[in-house]
Amino acid sequence: PRSFMDSNGDGIGDLKGIMLKLDYLKELGVDCIWLSPIYDSPCDDNGYDIRDYYAILDEYGTMEEFDQLLEELHQRDMKLIMDLVVNHTSDEHPWFQEALKIPNSKYKEYYFFQKSKDQNPPNNWTSFFSGSAWNYYEELDEWALHLFSKKQMDLNWDNEKVRKDIHKMIRWWLNKGVDGFRLDVINYISKREGLPQGNETIGKLMGYYGVENYYYGPNLHKYLQEIRAEAFEPYGAFSVGETPGVGMEMSKLLTADYRKELDMVFSFDHLETPGHVRFDDYEYDLNYLKEYYINWMEHYGNACWMSLFYENHDNPRMISKVSKNNLHREQLAKLLAMIQFTLKGTPFIFQGQEIGSVNKNFRTMEDLRDVESIRLYQELLTTVSPDKAFKEVLSGSRDHARTPMQWSNKKNGGFTEGTPWIYTDEDYKEWNVESQLGNENSVLYFYKKLIGLRKEHKALIYGDFEAVHKKKKDRFTYFRKLGNEVFYIECNLSSHSIKRYSSIQGYELVLSNYNTLANELRPYEANLYKLST
Numbered sequence: 238p239r240s241f242m243d244s245n246g247d248g249i250g251d252l253k254g255i256m257l258k259l260d261y262l263k264e265l266g267v268d269c270i271w272l273s274p275i276y277d278s279p280c281d282d283n284g285y286d287i288r289d290y291y292a293i294l295d296e297y298g299t300m301e302e303f304d305q306l307l308e309e310l311h312q313r314d315m316k317l318i319m320d321l322v323v324n325h326t327s328d329e330h331p332w333f334q335e336a337l338k339i340p341n342s343k344y345k346e347y348y349f350f351q352k353s354k355d356q357n358p359p360n361n362w363t364s365f366f367s368g369s370a371w372n373y374y375e376e377l378d379e380w381a382l383h384l385f386s387k388k389q390m391d392l393n394w395d396n397e398k399v400r401k402d403i404h405k406m407i408r409w410w411l412n413k414g415v416d417g418f419r420l421d422v423i424n425y426i427s428k429r430e431g432l433p434q435g436n437e438t439i440g441k442l443m444g445y446y447g448v449e450n451y452y453y454g455p456n457l458h459k460y461l462q463e464i465r466a467e468a469f470e471p472y473g474a475f476s477v478g479e480t481p482g483v484g485m486e487m488s489k490l491l492t493a494d495y496r497k498e499l500d501m502v503f504s505f506d507h508l509e510t511p512g513h514v515r516f517d518d519y520e521y522d523l524n525y526l527k528e529y530y531i532n533w534m535e536h537y538g539n540a541c542w543m544s545l546f547y548e549n550h551d552n553p554r555m556i557s558k559v560s561k562n563n564l565h566r567e568q569l570a571k572l573l574a575m576i577q578f579t580l581k582g583t584p585f586i587f588q589g590q591e592i593g594s595v596n597k598n599f600r601t602m603e604d605l606r607d608v609e610s611i612r613l614y615q616e617l618l619t620t621v622s623p624d625k626a627f628k629e630v631l632s633g634s635r636d637h638a639r640t641p642m643q644w645s646n647k648k649n650g651g652f653t654e655g656t657p658w659i660y661t662d663e664d665y666k667e668w669n670v671e672s673q674l675g676n677e678n679s680v681l682y683f684y685k686k687l688i689g690l691r692k693e694h695k696a697l698i699y700g701d702f703e704a705v706h707k708k709k710k711d712r713f714t715y716f717r718k719l720g721n722e723v724f725y726i727e728c729n730l731s732s733h734s735i736k737r738y739s740s741i742q743g744y745e746l747v748l749s750n751y752n753t754l755a756n757e758l759r760p761y762e763a764n765l766y767k768l769s770t
């Protein structure tokens with residue numbers, strides 16, 4: 238929301254700005270929008286630190302504007318998913334404030350407050366944003382747990398009162414008519430009793446200490462089934478859980494329809510190739526993406542339904558991950574779209590992905606805004622030079638995806654009349670929505686065509702998945718079949734030309750990122766064929 242569209246020139250995207258662009262989204266074929274947090278917040282972590290679950294952040298607009306946005310969406314037959322951030326609240330939330338100030342307040346039991354036997358934090362858990370996961374409060378001589386920033390205090394889900402208050406809040410939004418939720422780090426909500434010391438080996442391996450005590454804690458399934466029964470189910474609300482680190486087997490337990498927990502999860506194992514973390518300087522090998530998808534397509538099972546995505550507000554752009562210099566940018570953008578929209582599952586695209594956005598040329602640390610990048614930089618400075626630290630931060634910074642939408646080639650890419658809240662480079666002069674709307678061969682049109690094809694052909698949504706030439710490096714080829722309808726997808730995952738293996742006789746070409754066929758498959762070529770009937 239902060240970077241989508243600014244309607245009043247203060248440099249910050251807002252709800253009115255979103256309303257200005259609903260026709261654009263509808264035209265593209267979007268059925269549903271997911272809004273990152275728009276609740277009242279001091280914005281230490283881009284709104285993922287909520288101060289009031291029942292209010293809209295002033296910078297974004299008013300509750301009346303929110304109601305209007307929801308109505309405008311529904312009028313267009315589109316749906317709205319809110320971000321539900323309930324693993325933690327802001328330290329400025331009245332619950333936490335009262336816990337600090339009022340002796341014997343019931344709200345102390347809403348969080349994890351602990352004494353320590355010495356000067357050190359109660360255990361060795363680390364925060365995802367560098368340093369200890371504990372913050373010290375002098376007024377109480379106690380520490381409180383925060384897995385993310387110092388201003389994001391973990392809620393104690395083992396306290397029934399916390400759960401009840403959250404169910405109530407969810408129902409309040411559902412009563413307004415919102416259609417569902419994306420549940421932030423929802424697999425972290427149940428912590429192992431007593432918050433045991435984090436295992437050293439796991440800590441070193443993962444880069445974070447303590448994770449084995451909450452990645453899928455003892456009461457996770459119970460709490461999810463409870464939310465479903467108390468809030469989602471009566472409203473027929475949709476849910477997608479953000480669940481870092483769960484893997485396929487746990488994802489099955491979280492999403493199998495008969496278990497009544499979540500509808501889908503965002504699993505992240507495909508976002509880095511094995512052995513790498515986000516801040517590594519490396520190029521992503523698409524052969525791994527192929528392996529990952531074949532595995533999920535073949536083993537996730539019929540009771541589960543997958544989410545399909547590469548990008549979100551927490552990750553650099555996928556094109557830049559694959560090719561640091563963004564070589565073959567347009568073909569690569571279209572290849573990624575082809576894969577995402579022809580597999581079995583629900584595609585989620587992140588704003589700007591549909592015009593082939595790439596990472597930004599940030600100049601110095603002052604250009605960055607994200608708390609994770611800033612804290613990591615400070616931590617790195619204790620061991621490496623400023624140049625090296627900046628370079629490492631740039632490899633993985635979440636800010637690459639958080640810069641303004643590039644609507645046109647006008648000032649600030651048409652995002653704002655004022656000064657944008659975050660730096661952006663000059664890429665918008667060439668890569669923007671307006672110019673791509675005027676070009677039927679653009680990345681934007683490619684997305685539009687793919688979305689249209691899915692809506693027209695059920696085989697692309699529900700059809701069986703069948704991979705061929707599985708072991709052949711650099712190619713990803715598969716069928717989607719439903720009844721008499723058969724589609725064949727043929728992709729070159731590399732930046733060089735490769736031989737074509739399959740015979741495509743009897744098939745008609747429906748969509749290609751090169752428009753016409755050649756004898757070979759050219760760099761990142763992606764073709765969609767339909768069996769002629």
Ligand code: TEU
Nearest residue numbers: 282285322365385421422481550551609
């Ligand atoms: O992200 C959770 C999460 O684990 C990450 O993707 C996270 O950014 C990364 O691992 C940190 O190293 C969610 C939100 O999507 C993210 O924006 C928030 O910062 C985070 O939760 C806390 O609410």
Ligand code: CA
Nearest residue numbers: 243245249251
């Ligand atoms: Ca604004």
